[in-house]
Amino acid sequence: MAGKPVLHYWDARGRMECIRWLLAAAGVEFEEKFIETPADMEKLIKDGRLMFQQVPMVEIDGMTLVQTRAILNYIATKYDLYGKDAKERALIDMYTEGIVDLSEMIKQLVICPPDQREAKISLVKDKTKNRYLSAFEKVLKSHGQDYLVGNRLTRVDIHLLEVLLYVEEFDSSLLDPFPLL
Numbered sequence: 001m002a003g004k005p006v007l008h009y010w011d012a013r014g015r016m017e018c019i020r021w022l023l024a025a026a027g028v029e030f031e032e033k034f035i036e037t038p039a040d041m042e043k044l045i046k047d048g049r050l051m052f053q054q055v056p057m058v059e060i061d062g063m064t065l066v067q068t069r070a071i072l073n074y075i076a077t078k079y080d081l082y083g084k085d086a087k088e089r090a091l092i093d094m095y096t097e098g099i100v101d102l103s104e105m106i107k108q109l110v111i112c113p114p115d116q117r118e119a120k121i122s123l124v125k126d127k128t129k130n131r132y133l134s135a136f137e138k139v140l141k142s143h144g145q146d147y148l149v150g151n152r153l154t155r156v157d158i159h160l161l162e163v164l165l166y167v168e169e170f171d172s173s174l175l176d177p178f179p180l181l
Contacts, residue, residue, distance in 0.1 A: 002128045005030040008044065016056040022072055026079035057125045069096070074164070076155035083154055091149045092156045097138070101162045102132040106170055125174060128167060133178050136160060140180040157161040 005023060011034045023030050035041050035055065038155075045053045058065045065071045068100035076082035076092075083089040100146050105124055112120045137147070145151040148160065164181060167174055175181060 002139065004028075005031045005058055006059040007056050007061075008035065010035050012055075018159050018162050019056060019058060019068065019071050021162060022075050022079075022081065025158055026075065026081060026151065028075075028079065069100075071158075072096075072155055073100065075147075081153060081155045081158075083149055087109055088150050088154070092154055094170070095136070095148055095156045096131060096159055099159045099163050101129060103166060104165075106166050125171060128170075129174050133167070133174065133181060137178040137180050 005028065007016060009028055009032070012035050020030070021069075034144060035044070039057075044050050044055070044057065049064055050057055054066065056066065056068055056071065058071050060074070062169065065074060073082065083092050105127060109117070109124060139148055140146075141150075147153055160181075164175065
């Protein structure tokens with residue numbers, strides 16, 4: 001039996017959070033080695049452990065994996081959280097891309113110039129509500145099930161929950177019209 005996966009990232013949510021949640025949903029214990037200093041990061045790069053010189057990185061099953069979605073896909077496949085067939089995986093991937101778009105849009109507010117912030121917040125709220133949340137609500141309503149794909153937990157449900165928590169932190173009233181979410 002292989003050892004626990006080892007996660008390398010800063011002591012922050014970021015791109016590692018969904019990986020943590022997916023492992024937890026699969027019932028997999030893991031270790032974390034936090035990057036605490038620039039020297040820690042430089043050592044990972046110098047040792048050739050970061051293919052693209054960035055984290056997250058997960059050591060699992062004798063492999064060193066980087067790139068968030070590749071890591072998520074591997075874990076989801078390994079623990080049967082990636083749909084039962086190619087059709088379900090395509091839906092999971094499609095919904096995941098929408099979730100990534102939404103989360104990246106919200107994260108961009110952090111670096112928005114102050115003079116553009118109010119207009120940007122208004123745009124993000126509009127797109128969050130009318131483009132993304134409405135689409136996911138429609139999916140759930142269309143099939144009357146509790147999960148986005150296949151009426152069972154998959155990686156996209158975990159990813160959706162994570163972004164819904166970001167939306168709740170941003171402006172919880174955006175969730176009000178979407179009871180299924």
